Amino acid sequence: MEAMHAPIYFERYDVQGEMSHVPPEVMESIRKNKVCLKGGLKTPVGGGVSSLNVQLRKELDLFASLVNCFNLPGLPTRHENVDIVVNRENTEGEYAGLEHEVVPGVVEILGSHKANIMKLADGLFLESCREVAKKYPGITYNEIIVDNCCMQLVLLEGLESRLEQGASAGNVGxxxxxxxxxxxxxxxxxxxxxxxxxxxxxxxxxxxxxxxxxxxxxxxxxxxxxxxxxxxxxxxxxxxxxxx
Structure with missing residues (x-):
């Protein structure tokens, strides 16, 4: 930011994944500034320790987790013209997501669900998706059972690292x-x-x-x-x- 002379000034805090709680002054700063640039926080292995990432999500009600997947010039990948975002429920319920292109020219939305088993919860999710889809007839809406969705992601290795958050390259390094x-x-x-x-x-x-x-x-x-x-x-x- 300093190199660009951007009008941004940071309140810096050193937060380590081994901490038992997010320091109160950090939470106060985030609430005050409404914006936080956070690096990776390691989640300790073992019972009795709450992840700081989970604490942040719950304390700040960060209900949506957006993961971007797109090609970068100069890096050869199996698939070209990839521009996808996964919107994952962060604070409650089972994993739920919509894959879509978020730049102007959105062409398709995919609802990933388990309504074949969870008929009430995911059934309501699908009903809501369909109601919203009716408001945007120009955007193709499709549905897919999450088992099949995960299989497609595994088959498309170029997408897996960014779309499957738990198995992303940054998490296994x-x-x-x-x-x-x-x-x-x-x-x-x-x-x-x-x-x-x-x-x-x-x-x-x-x-x-x-x-x-x-x-x-x-x-x-x-x-x-x-x-x-x-x-x-x-x-x-x-x-x-x-x-x-």
């Missing part, structure tokens, strides 16, 4: 790479661009997103997960150098 300065900063940088758009600073968001994509596309500076040998800081420095 070593925790130590963050401390070793090897983690890929692209996700956090692109999340920062999303934050800037939310705050109505689209020009700054475009600059940051374009810089990230240019660095990845050129392929000269990449972290190990993308086939390179660069450190986290080296990638960040390369992105800063590309800011226009």
């Amino acid at each position: 070593k925790d130590s790479i963050v401390m070793e300065n090897k983690a890929n900063p692209a996700a956090l940088l692109l999340s920062s661009a999303m934050m800037l758009r939310h705050l109505q600073f689209p020009s700054f968001a475009d600059r940051l997103e374009t810089a990230v994509k240019r660095v990845i596309s050129e392929g000269k500076c990449r972290t190990k997960d993308l086939g390179g040998q660069s450190t986290t800081q080296q990638v960040v420095d390369a992105v800063i150098a590309k800011l226009e």
Whole structure:
């Protein structure tokens, strides 16, 4: 943000996944500012310890979890022109989601359900989806049983890492790479661009997103997960150098 001279000022807090509770001053800051840029928080293994991620979701009623899946220039993938978002219920009920393209030109919405078994709960979910779909006749609406949906995701490996949150590449990597300065900063940088758009600073968001994509596309500076040998800081420095 400083490199772009964006009109954003952060209140910084050091929160570790091993903590038993989110510090009250952190919650106060989030409620006051209405925006929070959060890095990954490790969930401790074992009983009796509540995940800080779950605490944040419940305390702030963050009921929707949006996961973006899209191609980046310069990175070969099995599928092209992928632009999908999964909207997952975060705070109550079973997992439920809609896959859709969120940019202008939405072409399809898919309701993933278990109504064949959970006839009341997911039956109500499908009824609600169908009622909303009637209001948008120009958008194709389809339904799929979640078992089949998961099978399709497994078959399409290029989508799996971003769409199946529990099995995403970022979740199965070593925790130590963050401390070793090897983690890929692209996700956090692109999340920062999303934050800037939310705050109505689209020009700054475009600059940051374009810089990230240019660095990845050129392929000269990449972290190990993308086939390179660069450190986290080296990638960040390369992105800063590309800011226009």
